[in-house]
Structures are given as C-alpha cells and as structure tokens.
Amino acid sequence: MLTISLLLTSCTSTNETPKIVEPQRWSKVDSDLPANVDVAELAGWNAGLVASSRPSAQPQASRIYTSANGEQWQPSSLEGLSNFNDRGALAGHAAAAYVLGTTARGVEVWRTEDGSRWERNPLSGTLITDRRVSIAAGPRGVVVAGPSRAPGNTNSTKLDGFRVWFSPDGRKFDRMIVIPVKIDKLGGTPHVAATREGFLLDFPDSSGPASTTVFASDDGQTWKSVGDGLPANIGKVTNRSGSTTVALTRVPLDGTDFEVQSWRRSDGDDCQRGTVDLGRLPDLGVVPRALLFPAGMDAWGTGYIAYGRAGAPRESVGVMWTSSDGLIWSRTPVRGNGFDAVRVIHALTFSRNETFILGGNSRSIAPGPTFWKTPSP
Numbered sequence: 001m002l003t004i005s006l007l008l009t010s011c012t013s014t015n016e017t018p019k020i021v022e023p024q025r026w027s028k029v030d031s032d033l034p035a036n037v038d039v040a041e042l043a044g045w046n047a048g049l050v051a052s053s054r055p056s057a058q059p060q061a062s063r064i065y066t067s068a069n070g071e072q073w074q075p076s077s078l079e080g081l082s083n084f085n086d087r088g089a090l091a092g093h094a095a096a097a098y099v100l101g102t103t104a105r106g107v108e109v110w111r112t113e114d115g116s117r118w119e120r121n122p123l124s125g126t127l128i129t130d131r132r133v134s135i136a137a138g139p140r141g142v143v144v145a146g147p148s149r150a151p152g153n154t155n156s157t158k159l160d161g162f163r164v165w166f167s168p169d170g171r172k173f174d175r176m177i178v179i180p181v182k183i184d185k186l187g188g189t190p191h192v193a194a195t196r197e198g199f200l201l202d203f204p205d206s207s208g209p210a211s212t213t214v215f216a217s218d219d220g221q222t223w224k225s226v227g228d229g230l231p232a233n234i235g236k237v238t239n240r241s242g243s244t245t246v247a248l249t250r251v252p253l254d255g256t257d258f259e260v261q262s263w264r265r266s267d268g269d270d271c272q273r274g275t276v277d278l279g280r281l282p283d284l285g286v287v288p289r290a291l292l293f294p295a296g297m298d299a300w301g302t303g304y305i306a307y308g309r310a311g312a313p314r315e316s317v318g319v320m321w322t323s324s325d326g327l328i329w330s331r332t333p334v335r336g337n338g339f340d341a342v343r344v345i346h347a348l349t350f351s352r353n354e355t356f357i358l359g360g361n362s363r364s365i366a367p368g369p370t371f372w373k374t375p376s377p
Helices: 208-212
Strands: 011-013 027-029 039-045 046-055 065-068 075-076 092-095 096-103 106-111 118-122 136-138 139-148 159-167 176-183 191-194 200-203 214-217 223-227 238-242 244-252 258-266 270-275 292-300 303-310 317-323 328-331 342-351 354-362 370-375
Touching: 011 208, 039 096, 039 354, 046 092, 046 096, 096 136, 106 139, 139 191, 139 200, 159 303, 200 238, 238 292, 238 303, 244 292, 258 292, 270 317, 292 317
Parallel strands: 011 270, 039 092, 039 342, 092 136, 136 191, 317 342
Antiparallel strands: 027 370, 039 046, 046 065, 065 075, 092 096, 096 106, 106 118, 136 139, 139 159, 159 176, 191 200, 200 214, 214 223, 238 244, 244 258, 258 270, 292 303, 303 317, 303 342, 317 328, 342 354, 354 370
8 A cells, every 4th residue: 555645844054064974086997888889877786787878870779788897898688678768777786787668568677687698577557658767776676667647648748646666676567556746847757766775756857846856765665755845946866864865956046047055854854954065176177056967866885975067068077976964065076086087977886895987978089988986885
C-alpha cells in the first residue's frame, strides 16, 4: 500500500562553519575510448564501469561501453535496445550494472554482472513512447521512475504523478506504483537517485512549483514528500542521508539574475540555508554565484560531494565541491586537479574502492572523453 506524507516547513539561514571534508587529489585516467565517442553518462559496480555515448552514426546498441578500470573499454551489444536517455539511463551497485532503454515492446532494463553478458528485464505496463524514465541502484534495490498521466490527459507537459517500479535485485520489475502529484509544467525527465538508506526522486530541471517536488523512500515502495520549504528554483541537485535532505539550487533573484544556494532540512524541522564556496584567485573558474551550475550530487564518506561547471558556457571549467554536512560547501581546486581541461564535470560514480568522474566539452584541441579518479573515502 502506497503511503505519502507531506512535511511543511520554512527555511532559515545559518552561520554554521563545520569542518569540511576534502577529497584527495584527483588523477587523470588514460582511456582508450575513441575520440569520436561522446560519453554522456557513467556508472560503476564491483566489476568496473559502464558508459553510454550520445547518438552518432553507430547503431544504438553500440553506444554502451564497459571497462574494468576506466582505461581499456569494450563496446557492448544490447539485444533489442532502440533508444535511451543521455541522463538517467545507467546505474550500478555492488554485483551488477544496469542500462535502461526502450525496445519495440516498451521499456526494459538490461542487467550485467561481468560487463559482457546482459539479461533483459521488461517493465510492466510500458510503451515504446515511455522515454522520460530514469534508473537508480543502491543498497535497498533498484528503482525506475517516470511520469504518470491520468486517462484523458494528453498534455505532454502536465503531470498527474510519478510511476515507480521497484526490484530488490534488478531482475524483475513486475509491480508498478503511482505517487500522485499535480505538476502543470513538466521540465525534463524525472530523476531518481540511490541514497545511503533508500532513494530520492525529483525534477532537477523544472521551474515553479515543480521545482520543489522531492520525494524520498526507504524501500522504493513507500514514498513521502521532503521538498516542502525549498525555494522555487530553476534547477537543483539533491541528496539525502537518514532523515536529512540537502540541495544546491539555482534560485531566481530580482529581474533576470539568479544564484546558487545551499539548503538543508531534517524531516519535521525548518529548512536552513548554508554557503557555497566560490573558490579563490588565482585558481580558475572563480565567478559570481549566477555563473555556478551544479550538475549532480552524491554521498561522499559521511558527507557529500557535488560537481558541475563554473563560468559562461564558452569559458566555463569543471568544478567540484565537498561538504561534511550538506550545508557548508568547499570548492575543490580546479587547476591543481586539471579540471580546467573540460568545461563541465557531469558524472560521478563508484567502483570497488575508487571514485570516478567524467568531464565533458574538452577545452583543448585533444578530443575524446576525460576521466579522473581518486580513492573513495
């Protein structure tokens, strides 16, 4: 039985200055992926990494690659795969990695343990047109989420809820639940992420009321609203630990300006506003808050790590932040880690005892995907 609870709060500022957890230095990974492979996403599991590439002249089934170490990569052919999203199509945890995509029959999940043999698992009640879906895998299982529309609702931007499929082991997705929520303007694909104790579901690219829609679950089946109290925004990244939800949001100000803000709220408490480090000259990418663009957030040891870009599109560099509490964020040096080689960092994942990140839009004349790694905390 689906349970949904609403937590209503307000937001306040804080002057907390706890100790910041900084990652070790990141080292660049020498990859043998061809220069014309435009990697869109990255996920890790115990046996290695899986990457997806954006469309090219190659068949869709040849756009998936696996690697044991991030250096040597092999293409994977996924039988029946016809399409998948640039973001939200890959997941991995422990013994298995997953690819989410569409076939002639609807939406399916491909699962592998060794990176070479894949098994297909259909999602019940889906069509080939159900493309706005995302997948996450973590300690509590595997979740796929997508939009839900009531019968008669033909408005592609109007949402009546989330559809959620849960599997304890990623092998069978035969039960779907609906989280009812009214959203008048759908922005992008619903994003589901695995957390330390469960899952988080939101619309990272929405604006207006939809921008504060965030749901959390401990088991992938019972969900509660945890976004109330966040300021309306035009983009956000979120994560959660225990009963605490954290977010980096792009909040509109007067006129056409906006800025990145840090927020944290424990269930039942007021929402607190923190700080986001801009960096310090002479490092690169030290820009006003309006030119910070977080792209993702994940757990990092007992704290959090976030990544994205700093600067205008043609002048930006990849950036990362860490936080011990999800409230006070410290920026990782750009030049010292070579992040100025790319214009954005848009993926982070874990494999065995290492953390990998993926940079995009090379700033140099040397094309091709750029990866870094560091020991996980």
